[in-house]
Amino acid sequence: MNEIKTLIWKEVTLEWRQKYALSGMLLYVVSTVFVAYLSFSLRRNQLTPIVWNTLFWIIILFTAVNAVAKSFSQERYGRLIYYYSLCSPQAIIISKIIYNSLIMLTLSGIGFGIYSLVMGNPVGDIGLYLLSILLAAIGFASVLTLVAGIASKADNSATLMAVLSFPLILPMLLMTIKLAKNALDGLDWSVSTDEITTLLSIDLIVITLSYLLFPYLWRS
Amino acid sequence: MRKIWWKILCIVIIFYVIVMGLMGEVPHLAIINESIRNTYYHVALWLAMTTLLFASMVFSVRYLIKGRINDDDIASELAKSAIFFGILGCLTGSIWANYTWGDPWPNDPKLNGAAVGILIYLAYLLLRSSFEDEQRKARISSVYNIFAFAVFIPIIYILPRLTDSLHPGSGGNSTFGSYDFDNSIRRVFYPAVIGYILLGLWLAELRIRMKRINRVREEIPDSAGHVTH
Structure with missing residues (x-):
């Protein structure tokens, strides 16, 4: 437990020292939202809630892939060996997943704020929408962390990251979009229990698998 | 000539399925009519594919535990023949859908899930091809295979059941087994699944043997080179 806490703290300090990484991601979200806004601005009144919702999640998906992709590749080889000799792989993967979830929460929270500022906010049930953002942030972060670990071992890791992660993340994305749509329409929470439990169970499966499989990845 | 019996069995079963599938008795149902014969091909191909993918995953787990490169060869070739069956399953399903649902690719969650599933495994092949070192390739692609x-x-069997789908077994439709799966179908369907699994194993086995021979051939000039040095 202590090990994980130290590792997360280390990630946060690293991020804080080299601010360009996080601010780069923030700028990425903001400019993507703005591009979407400008592209739609001529017909903003024709933007149906479904398009609004889908566009938001696609922006979040690309942000997630870009933000998490660097979680292994930004560290130098020597430093990875140093970690290898110090801590257990389980602690590393758990700390990376928690840290990436936090990053994703920040990014998608800020993204949601700006998006609803410029594109209007038709959400009926903000609480449920925020819950879907929370579940998606954790789910995306955990799938992408393991995939980033896999892709970082190969040479052309940027292409590989997209190719490997998009199909894997799709069921989660579809479930999230559906849950978010329910929130958008302001439906009762009992309607969405199916989606929430499915998302939670996918998250759980993915995190367990990452926990079990990462040690084998780490060794090479 | 050793262990040839299962190949003969495979050929016999496949011929039996082709002949009985086209000529045997089938129950008469509305809309589906004679196209119910596609059950022997489409449904059986998907089941065979899932079985092969499961076997592939088991060999990947075995590789990670024991670290023998043979297990990884088996896992990757099983996955390849499973992808082959998946594409055939998509094609046969597309023909069936054209005549019963009126569209070769209706917007159905199970179809889209199948397409995504094939994409996942094509990505697996891409991942394999992007490594030079054998052990490294084997370890990393095994991890991905289990994850995949x-x-x-869930993509193929669980998510479609939560939403409305044209396929049986989802969105309030009943499953196959419940009412229209009578004995005349079962007599051909179960052999068909076994036949396709055997065919997939045979395909995989040939390619595994090819791979091993190639590996040995690559090693021979290497060791000869070392001797001359």
């Missing part, structure tokens, strides 16, 4: 199977099953 765990995502594949």
Whole structure:
């Protein structure tokens, strides 16, 4: 437990020292939202809630892939060996997943704020929408962390990251979009229990698998 | 000539399925009519594919535990023949859908899930081809293979059941087994599944043997080179 806490703290300090990484991601979200806004601005009144919702999640998906992709590749080889000799792989993967979830929460929270500022906010049930953002942030972060670990071992890791992660993340994305749509329409929470439990169970499966499989990845 | 019996069995079963599938008795149902014969091909191909992918995952797990490169060869070739069956399953399903649902690719969650599933495994092949070192390739693609199977099953078998789908067994439609699966179908369907699994194993086995021979051939000039040095 202590090990994980130290590792997360280390990630946060690293991020804080080299601010360009996080601010780069923030700028990425903001400019993507703005591009979407400008592209739609001529017909903003024709933007149906479904398009609004889908566009938001696609922006979040690309942000997630870009933000998490660097979680292994930004560290130098020597430093990875140093970690290898110090801590257990389980602690590393758990700390990376928690840290990436936090990053994703920040990014998608800020993204949601700006998006609803410029594109209007038709959400009926903000609480449920925020819950879907929370579940998606954790789910995306955990799938992408393991995939980033896999892709970082190969040479052309940027292409590989997209190719490997998009199909894997799709069921989660579809479930999230559906849950978010329910929130958008302001439906009762009992309607969405199916989606929430499915998302939670996918998250759980993915995190367990990452926990079990990462040690084998780490060794090479 | 050793262990040839299962290949003969495979050929016999496949011929039996082709002949009985086209000529045997089938129950008469509305809309589906004679196209119910596609059950022997489409449904059986998907079941065979899932079985092969499961076997592939088992060999990947075995590789990670024991670290023998043979297990990884088996896993990757099983996955390849499973992808082959998946594409055939998509084609046969497309023909069936054209005549019963009126569209070769209706917007159905199970179809889209199948397409995504095939994409996942094509990505697996891409991942394999991007490594030079054998052990490294084997270890990393085994990790991905296990992960992929765990995502594949929900995409194909669980998520479509939560939403409305044209396929049986989802969105309030009943499953196959419940009412229209009578004995005349079962007599051909179960052999068909076994036949396709055997065919897939045979395909995989040939390619595994090819791979091993190639590996030995690559090693021979290497060791000869070392001797001259």
